[in-house]
Amino acid sequence: MGRNRRSGFWRSLNQAWRGVLYTVRTQSHVQFHFVAGTSVLLLAWWSEVSRFEWLILIFAIGSVIGAEVMNSAIEIVVDMVQPNFHPLAGMAKDVAAGAVLVTSLQAAVIGIIVFAPVLYRFAVEMLY
Template sequence: MPKKTNKNSSFSESINYALEGIVVAIKTERNVRIHIYIGMLVIILCLIFGVTSSELKELISVISLVLFAELMNTAIEATVDISTSRYHPLAKKAKDVAAGAVLIVSLNAGVIGYIIFSKKI
């Protein structure tokens, strides 16, 4: 009997697994929810202040980048957590570096948002 692999049998199955991952992150990770709320607020502000299409593209890009970084951080933290239940300096390093990446991307998004919206107010 052939060994079962975790390979996805179809493209639609791959999409379903990806969507499951996003839903799990939204349900279980407070920071993912916070970043989604902030992203939604930024989109609403875009509608209120009438940003240009290029500004909108830039803001959507940085919102997506922040969410990507947060999802990767969540995945890294989960991977570290299943690899050890005890404190290890390398586990702390991996988690801290991943969180630092989210911080850098979030600060970048904040600066871009400030540059765009400060001209509108």
Template sequence: MKNRPFRERMGFALEGIRTGWRREASFRTQTMLAGCALLALLVLRPAPIWWGLVAVTCALVLALELLNSAMEAVIDLLHPGIHPSIKIAKDMLAGAVLTISAAALVVGVAMVVATGPAFLAEIGL
């Protein structure tokens, strides 16, 4: 399975994203929120650094959501029953997604605070 051609490896990765989209409501929600962030970037037209910060934080949220889903699938396969250690692992995975989501929200608020006044002045408000 190692050292597959790039095209084949890219196919695996895209299939993982498609599967995340189909199976995980949280991934679909986070993707929609990333779309809202893109819309805010297009409307506010902030400096390029904000585009980078928003892109990285959105990508991190989506990547962690996929990782959370993948880990939960493996955990459920290996140990389908309820066990205190399994609960702890799943709660920690969810906590990781929540943490980066909060950081993304902070970046978004900071961008609006930093660029909002210029945007409002530009549109005459």
């Protein structure tokens, strides 16, 4: 019984990774957010943000990418269930995309709060 649970766990983990990799390979928005997230992490490393700021930035990046993956899953299911145009199918896709927009705006505000002081200090140092 214990062995079955472990193999079930690893199978589930493998399927989850397969889903993430599929989304990264096929969805340009997810690719964009991975590149943007990596850029933010490089900027965080360069600007030596605090440990708390690291946590907030990682949370924001993960939220955006998670929302994008969920949006992709919803789009796949809607396309499977309703291959022809239907107003409710379109609205479901729009609502899912709205979740990505909300998390992206949240992440942008977090980025501004974390990096504005750092970039301001850098700009002042460059002038003098």
